[in-house]
Amino acid sequence: MAAVLSVAIARSASALTVAVLYPEAAAPYRALFAEILEGIEGGLPPQTVHRYALPPELDTVALDRWIDRLAPDAVITLGRVAADYYEARPAKKPWIVGALDASPQTRPKARGVSLAVDPALLFATLRQLAPTKRRIWVVFDPASERWLVDLAHAAARTGGLSLTPLPASDAKTAWRQFAHVFETADPDTDALWLIANPQLVDPSAVLPALVEKSWRRSLVLFTNSLHHVHRGALFALYPDNRRLGGRLAELALQARDAAPAIEPLRAVKRAINLKIATHLALRIDQPLEREFDLVLPPW
Amino acid sequence: MNAMPRIRRYVLTGRFERQLLAFATVGLVALASAIVFVTNGFLGWRLESLGLLYFGELSALFARESAVVFLGGSDDAARERVGRITAFPGVRQAAMYRPDRSIWVSSAADVPWPPPLSAGSSDGAGEPTAALYHEDGDGWYFIAPVRLGKEADSPTATSETPRLLGYVGVAWRKAPLAQMRQTLFALNGLVTLGLTVSALLALRRLLRRLTEPLNRLAEVMRSLKAGVPGIRAATAGPGEIREIGIAFNALLDQLNQHRKLLEDSRADLATQVAERTRELRLALDAALTAKRHKDAFLSTITHEMRTPLNSLMGYMQLCAQELKFARDDLDQETHENLSDGLSNALASASELKTQVDQVLQIARIEAGKRDVKLENVDLAALLAQVVSTVKPLAERNGNHLIFLSDVGRTILMDEEKLRQITRNLLDNACKFTRHGTVTLAASHTLENLTIEVTDTGAGIDEDQRVRIFEPFHQAARHRTPGQGGIGLGLAIVKNHCDLLGATLVLESAPGRGSRFRVDISLPVSARASVAPEKGERPASAAR
Numbered sequence: 001m002a003a004v005l006s007v008a009i010a011r012s013a014s015a016l017t018v019a020v021l022y023p024e025a026a027a028p029y030r031a032l033f034a035e036i037l038e039g040i041e042g043g044l045p046p047q048t049v050h051r052y053a054l055p056p057e058l059d060t061v062a063l064d065r066w067i068d069r070l071a072p073d074a075v076i077t078l079g080r081v082a083a084d085y086y087e088a089r090p091a092k093k094p095w096i097v098g099a100l101d102a103s104p105q106t107r108p109k110a111r112g113v114s115l116a117v118d119p120a121l122l123f124a125t126l127r128q129l130a131p132t133k134r135r136i137w138v139v140f141d142p143a144s145e146r147w148l149v150d151l152a153h154a155a156a157r158t159g160g161l162s163l164t165p166l167p168a169s170d171a172k173t174a175w176r177q178f179a180h181v182f183e184t185a186d187p188d189t190d191a192l193w194l195i196a197n198p199q200l201v202d203p204s205a206v207l208p209a210l211v212e213k214s215w216r217r218s219l220v221l222f223t224n225s226l227h228h229v230h231r232g233a234l235f236a237l238y239p240d241n242r243r244l245g246g247r248l249a250e251l252a253l254q255a256r257d258a259a260p261a262i263e264p265l266r267a268v269k270r271a272i273n274l275k276i277a278t279h280l281a282l283r284i285d286q287p288l289e290r291e292f293d294l295v296l297p298p299w
Numbered sequence: 300m301n302a303m304p305r306i307r308r309y310v311l312t313g314r315f316e317r318q319l320l321a322f323a324t325v326g327l328v329a330l331a332s333a334i335v336f337v338t339n340g341f342l343g344w345r346l347e348s349l350g351l352l353y354f355g356e357l358s359a360l361f362a363r364e365s366a367v368v369f370l371g372g373s374d375d376a377a378r379e380r381v382g383r384i385t386a387f388p389g390v391r392q393a394a395m396y397r398p399d400r401s402i403w404v405s406s407a408a409d410v411p412w413p414p415p416l417s418a419g420s421s422d423g424a425g426e427p428t429a430a431l432y433h434e435d436g437d438g439w440y441f442i443a444p445v446r447l448g449k450e451a452d453s454p455t456a457t458s459e460t461p462r463l464l465g466y467v468g469v470a471w472r473k474a475p476l477a478q479m480r481q482t483l484f485a486l487n488g489l490v491t492l493g494l495t496v497s498a499l500l501a502l503r504r505l506l507r508r509l510t511e512p513l514n515r516l517a518e519v520m521r522s523l524k525a526g527v528p529g530i531r532a533a534t535a536g537p538g539e540i541r542e543i544g545i546a547f548n549a550l551l552d553q554l555n556q557h558r559k560l561l562e563d564s565r566a567d568l569a570t571q572v573a574e575r576t577r578e579l580r581l582a583l584d585a586a587l588t589a590k591r592h593k594d595a596f597l598s599t600i601t602h603e604m605r606t607p608l609n610s611l612m613g614y615m616q617l618c619a620q621e622l623k624f625a626r627d628d629l630d631q632e633t634h635e636n637l638s639d640g641l642s643n644a645l646a647s648a649s650e651l652k653t654q655v656d657q658v659l660q661i662a663r664i665e666a667g668k669r670d671v672k673l674e675n676v677d678l679a680a681l682l683a684q685v686v687s688t689v690k691p692l693a694e695r696n697g698n699h700l701i702f703l704s705d706v707g708r709t710i711l712m713d714e715e716k717l718r719q720i721t722r723n724l725l726d727n728a729c730k731f732t733r734h735g736t737v738t739l740a741a742s743h744t745l746e747n748l749t750i751e752v753t754d755t756g757a758g759i760d761e762d763q764r765v766r767i768f769e770p771f772h773q774a775a776r777h778r779t780p781g782q783g784g785i786g787l788g789l790a791i792v793k794n795h796c797d798l799l800g801a802t803l804v805l806e807s808a809p810g811r812g813s814r815f816r817v818d819i820s821l822p823v824s825a826r827a828s829v830a831p832e833k834g835e836r837p838a839s840a841a842r
Contacts, residue, residue: 023454025454029453029454029455032455079454079455080454080455080456080457081454099454099455100455100456100457101455101456101457102457103457106457115455144457170462171370171447171462171464172370172372175367175370175371176370176371179371198447198453198456199447199462202366202447204363204366205363205364205366205367205370205445205447206366206367206370206447209367
């Protein structure tokens with residue numbers, strides 16, 4: 001991989017121009033985009049990256065003119081607004097999507113990294129924390145998360161786990177599916193994988209109810225959202241923004257040659273909620289605790 | 300209605316401290332009232348605003364917490380949730396609505412809910428978090444949409460479209476807020492009242508401290524007015540009061556000095572007055588004694604002089620008679636010499652007798668013998684006799700005596716006094732007129748008798764016209780050598796006029812003559828002798 005990257009850099013460094021479109025976001029997203037931008041610029045030669053911050057009232061004409069004048073070799077879009085804009089633009093340069101819970105099902109023409117964490121990494125962490133768990137329940141949206149469930153099936157088989165995916169196209173269906181999980185799952189052997197999809201799991205209304213039910217049933221709940229850990233999930237894998245930016249830079253260098261594809265997030269950090277772990281009677285020793293990037297104390 | 304003027308008078312005429320306290324009380328009470336009403340108005344408005352905000356937030360919270368109930372779609376769960384919301388303090392009713400705003404579950408089926416204002420959109424994207432959509436006398440009605448996805452408004456999320464699940468309606472009671480408002484109002488009023496009373500008490504104490512020196516000064520002045528001796532004003536306290544006290548004490552010192560001087564002067568004066576009074580009393584006694592002696596002397600002497608004078612005149616008339624018979628025995632020259640001498644002696648004796656009579660008359664008048672003796676008088680005969688008597692004197696001074704009489708009957712009159720009035724006025728005119736004309740005019744009606752004597756003599760000066768009627772007084776013209784008299788004639792005239800109730804008028808001009816006019820009202824009363832002693836001047840001067 002490093003050799004390929006070196007060759008690519010050597011080959012294209014002299015003339016490469018990468019445009020990065022990102023939103024003018026408020027905190028805490030401002031820091032998120034800044035770290036990703038640092039990662040992109042760190043992964044590309046100097047003078048290669050040209051930023052364009054998208055204001056809330058986007059002037060698409062001016063942006064079109066800017067892109068036309070710049071004539072970049074690749075365009076990296078960060079966030080939904082930039083992606084929506086560039087997806088609607090007729091003439092496209094190679095396009096890399098980042099900082100978005102993108103799905104190859106919904107954006108087949110794009111390349112990039114989704115914010116959906118690779119299930120293999122999630123299951124590995126689950127095995128590390130709760131080795132007794134054998135079955136993983138997940139409620140997913142077949143329209144946008146089928147690809148993720150496919151990856152999960154493969155990862156489960158590799159890890160000796162069984163995956164029970166329950167499709168739900170809307171929040172009501174998802175709520176009924178979650179109710180089914182809580183009625184059926186065995187807390188000793190089962191765990192619930194919560195995909196951070198606000199269309200199915202509303203953070204303010206549904207998430208607290210799920211956390212409460214899992215707490216009552218002592219069911220392991222893991223997720224790919226740091227927010228969920230703060231609200232009561234056992235652990236989460238969440239983006240390492242600088243590394244994510246570096247991966248986007250790699251994809252930009254390869255954009256001329258590679259076919260469009262969105263890959264799951266593998267540049268991650270790990271967070272654990274010790275309060276939940278204590279409630280679940282999980283044994284988390286000091287060396288294991290130190291492997292996590294963020295540890296929420298048990299009080 | 301009449302209380303205000305009384306209060307106004309009570310305040311404005313009261314003590315300085317009371318006035319200041321009254322004005323300060325009115326001002327503080329007005330200020331406190333304004334503060335209470337403004338503060339309570341603001342607090343009430345603010346409390347209601349915060350209450351509505353709080354109720355809206357709670358309604359939105361109820362809606363968020365009810366999302367899973369909407370997702371589950373269970374009627375039982377919905378009823379349980381509505382019951383839990385209704386049990387919240389301050390909530391009167393609660394209800395859940397479907398997305399089309401039709402009632403799904405209500406806490407009180409018998410209490411009708413006001414309908415939502417309008418049918419909302421099915422997804423609720425434009426709905427606010429919670430809104431007050433109805434208000435009645437008992438409560439506020441909030442409605443809060445229940446939706447998913449709104450909080451997932453993340454720039455990293457694929458979609459941000461919220462989805463409406465329904466509505467939660469919450470009716471909040473007004474009573475607790477109103478009760479809290481009343482409590483605040485009462486508390487605010489009590490605190491303000493307490494502060495006002497405290498401020499007034501403090502102000503009263505301060506005013507007393509400030510006005511105490513003034514009151515002490517006023518007390519000193521009252522004591523001074525009441526005559527308390529040795530009083531002094533205090534010279535302590537604020538600068539102005541101290542200066543007033545010092546000035547007042549200096550004034551008191553000056554007053555005391557002046558009073559002492561006045562008392563000394565009064566004592567001296569009293570001593571002097573007593574001394575003078577004693578001397579005057581002695582002088583008066585002496586004068587009265589002297590007057591009695593003089594009256595007695597005059598009476599005695601006059602009587603003693605008149606008797607030999609009458610004898611002397613009788614003998615001289617007898618001699619003149621005898622001389623007529625001896626005309627043949629004497630040569631003519633001797634006879635004429637003796638006759639002239641005897642005639643002159645007789646005239647001088649007659650003059651002397653007249654003066655003695657006048658002196659006797661004055662003496663009698665001053666002795667209080669002032670009776671009026673009325674009798675029938677032949678006025679024409681009386682006046683003719685007087686003219687005849689005076690005629691020699693008029694001729695001796697070269698005067699032309701004119702008698703104008705318009706009288707012709709008998710009247711009831713004091714003959715002797717009328718005779719003396721006429722005689723003395725004519726004597727006076729003839730005596731002080733040289734080579735002129737003396738006119739006696741008399742006239743009378745049924746009510747009045749007028750005697751008027753006019754001369755063309757030297758006249759009488761203005762300043763002499765009153766004094767010539769005083770006894771023994773002669774005007775300057777009277778003291779001309781050769782013009783005899785002892786200054787009693789006019790005094791007797793005036794006195795007799797007073798006795799008869801007559802008016803005596805003198806008109807005179809220096810160098811042009813004089814006119815004396817006597818008007819006697821008829822009939823003359825026997826009691827007309829009560830003549831004015833002082834202050835009244837029947838005789839007056841004119842011209």
